[in-house]
Amino acid sequence: MIQAITFDFDGTLMDSMKMWHSLIGEYMKSKGEVLTDDLEQMVVTTGFVKGMEKLNEIFHFEDSNQEVLLEIEEMIMDKYLHHVDKKPYADETLQFCKDQGYPLALASASSYKYITEVVEKRGMGDFFSIIQTCDKVDLAKKEVAFYHTLADDLGLEPHEILFIDDAAYALEAANKAGFQVVAVYDEESKKLWDKGLYNSFPSVKDLKEFQEYVKNL
Numbered sequence: 001m002i003q004a005i006t007f008d009f010d011g012t013l014m015d016s017m018k019m020w021h022s023l024i025g026e027y028m029k030s031k032g033e034v035l036t037d038d039l040e041q042m043v044v045t046t047g048f049v050k051g052m053e054k055l056n057e058i059f060h061f062e063d064s065n066q067e068v069l070l071e072i073e074e075m076i077m078d079k080y081l082h083h084v085d086k087k088p089y090a091d092e093t094l095q096f097c098k099d100q101g102y103p104l105a106l107a108s109a110s111s112y113k114y115i116t117e118v119v120e121k122r123g124m125g126d127f128f129s130i131i132q133t134c135d136k137v138d139l140a141k142k143e144v145a146f147y148h149t150l151a152d153d154l155g156l157e158p159h160e161i162l163f164i165d166d167a168a169y170a171l172e173a174a175n176k177a178g179f180q181v182v183a184v185y186d187e188e189s190k191k192l193w194d195k196g197l198y199n200s201f202p203s204v205k206d207l208k209e210f211q212e213y214v215k216n217l
Contacts, residue, residue: 002180002217003160005097006150009108009115011166013094013124013207015178016084018190020044023079027072027125028048033059045142045169047109047134073114089207094127096211105130107150107163107170112136130154141170147177162217164210168197 011017024043028035029151039058043051052072053065061068071085097104104127108115112133119125139146151158158178165171166186175181183203192198204210 001160002102002162003155003156004103004105004162005214006105006107006161006162006163006179007094008117008167008170009106009110010166010182011186012164013087013090014080014084014122015087015186016080017166017186019076019079019084021188023072023075028055031059031061040187044109044167046140048111049135050140061130069111073111077114077117081121086122087207088096089211091123091137093151093207094124097214098127100212100214102156103129105132105150105154105161107132107141107146107165109134109141142168144173144177147174147179151177151179162214164204168192168201170196171201182210184210 007013012015021040024040024048026103027037042054046054049069052068056063056065056068063071081212094104106128110133112131112135115133116131119128119131130150131155132153134140134146137149138148139149147158151161154161160179161179161180162182163174164182164184165174166184166189168183171181171183181201183198184207185203185205202213204213205213
């Protein structure tokens with residue numbers, strides 16, 4: 001039986017994946033480099049902090065790792081707070097799950113420093129008992145250990161946790177960890193959906209449909 005629900009942030013609760021693609025690409029362009037698909041995937045799957053540090057190591061930018069993060073962080077916060085919309089039904093779905101008695105957690109590859117500020121300022125801070133990010137636990141979302149750590153913090157067995165995410169690699173890792181998983185569609189992942197990468201997971205087209213999924217647990 002499900003005892004808690006964990007939400008991804010970017011692409012699941014926030015319509016922010018396009019923002020990430022453009023911001024990292026713009027940053028690389030400002031340094032005279034091109035963001036390839038492989039490099040972008042490395043940043044996404046490793047976690048923002050370690051991903052940006054890795055880019056710095058690969059291209060030997062003149063800035064320190066801390067300066068690299070600070071330079072792009074201001075742009076990210078402005079986008080999150082003023083230009084990026086929540087996904088349809090995000091607040092409604094969080095409230096619904098909370099009203100059903102489920103403790104809620106947030107699991108994100110974004111930096112803990114600004115994800116906590118964004119969640120609070122966008123009115124979602126009261127929903128989550130735990131916010132776990134890659135840089136907070138020094139683990140990538142593609143690693144099974146990321147989800148074992150989350151289960152330990154929730155005080156639950158992995159199979160007692162339902163995880164919803166728009167990224168196939170994260171769903172696969174969570175599933176290997178023993179979580180029950182649900183894929184939610186995001187337009188930025190359309191090509192991967194068309195290729196069938198999500199066919200092995202239960203899926204919903206949006207968060208409204210996820211509410212119906214939760215009702216039937």
